[in-house]
Amino acid sequence: MKATNPLYSRHGASTVRVCAGIAVIAALFAFPRFVENPYVLHMMILFFLSTLMGQSWNIIGGYTGQYSVGHAAYFGTGAYTTLILLSNWEIAPWYGMWVGIAASVVLALIIGSICFRLRGPYFVLASIAVAEIVRGTALNLTNITKGAEGILVTDIPVFKIGETIVTDFSSKVPYYYIALVLALTIIGVTWLVQHSKLGYYFQAIREDQDAAHSLGINLTIWKNSALVISAAFTSLAGSFYAIFVKFIDPSTVLPLDLSVQIVLISIIGGIGTIFGPVIGSLVLVPLSEALRSNVISEGLINSGLVSEESGVGIFLKEHLAHAHVLIYGILVVVVILFMPEGVLGYVRKMASKKKRGEA
């Protein structure tokens, strides 16, 4: 069984790949100049945000093998810190996000020191429990977080460097660029992790903790390092979400749903790979949008496959929009059954099969 993962290639990325990458990035930067439709930009922003969240989780879950199902805690911490600082003290989000990162890192170290004593499913349960504690705290600490009422901001301050106005956040375009840069940054960070001692130690811990321990790897230090990197970027995603949507409450930025969705991005795309979360986002963002906006049931009815008056048609119209969690669940089952290494792993396997077939 020859290694096919690019991590094991000693030749690095080929010229073709580097050129293709640069072309894609350039196209993404030029995109808002040609497409002004705010809905399309909105979808792109969600795609970048999803990539950022998925990739952040990938570092602790995919590379280090510690399946945290409590990443909403860091997302919410970033979101809350940014908006509390903005609404109470008018501290601009590009300063607030750093405070959010600091708060999330502290939280990660506390959570890590408790939960990393546990392994496997016990770690998963503990990570869920701790995130629920954070949600409960945010819900009940009403004098700071306004509890279930949530925090609403109407204006994001104008971003100035010196006297020059960089952007006033009046359109989707500045958010597009911020989200794009964040997504590219986390992909870059993941690449760096994979090509350094960190990547080797994280993967060794994932493959066999006891073996890793006996080879001189301090499990506490390295697991916490992975969690801190992951939490910092998840927190950034939360900060970005908060200023993008301008409203947060515990049920949007801290629920268990969100933690699960963060995990799914990587699992569906392919865990422990650089492009897995990108692929996962490409699948999940349009899917969840289609389910939410009733596009699927309308499509089925308009195409004549399902009659609007029939029981099925009425059922689809009434309920499909609320069934996105169900569809997500089915998707996960399908992926786990037929593509245990995610979409990316499946495509690679098919590609190598085809290659062998031709040879």
Added chain:
Amino acid sequence: MAILEIKHVSKFFGGLAANSDVSFEMNQGMIMGLIGPNGAGKTTLFNCITGYYPPSKGEVIFDGRRMNGLQPDAVCKLGMARTWQKVRPLAKMSVVDNVMVGALCRTNSLKKARAMAMEQVRVVRLEHRADFLAGGLPIGERKKLEVARVLATQPKLLLLDEVMGGLNPAESEEIIQLILDIRTLGITQMVIEHDMKAIMRISDRIVVLNSGEKLAEGAPDEIVKNPEVVAAYLGSE
């Protein structure tokens, strides 16, 4: 000079004494065989020495330093490395990457680690498998990979837990040669083995454990003649 001193080490699990009052010393450069029937406490003793269990009583002194309470990673950094009876390859990583994980204990540079790893891969003669995933190797090669990986941590003392278990005679012979090669590198070794012929051939001294206690210690030819050892293995009378 003694590189490892085991002083009155006991390990209790509840009321069960897996090791009781075991003492012996190992000199620099020697190969010590550790034998005994199943359940004699050999692997438990390895775990006590390498930091997986703290000994309930007694001390482990390595290179003049008391090791009690140190974690396995610290033990490894001090120059004591162990292999596992049940091999533990990092399955989704290639052979050379597995060995690099060991080498990274001594360097932060991937380039240096790769060079160090390739050297050890050659020592165990797995260079033709360097880019294969460790999870796909047959058992004989997995055992060699274990040895290469611990060698890459640059140990002074190597503890090998049944590296010949489950191997065919030809493969066992290769491992025997490997252990003798490692001795020429100046690395002290403690070897747990069930293959009596092999252990008698390679060991300078042998310690026999039975029911957690040290039953006998001596040169191989003394051990085979020891009536207590014979009784422990074959039953008395």
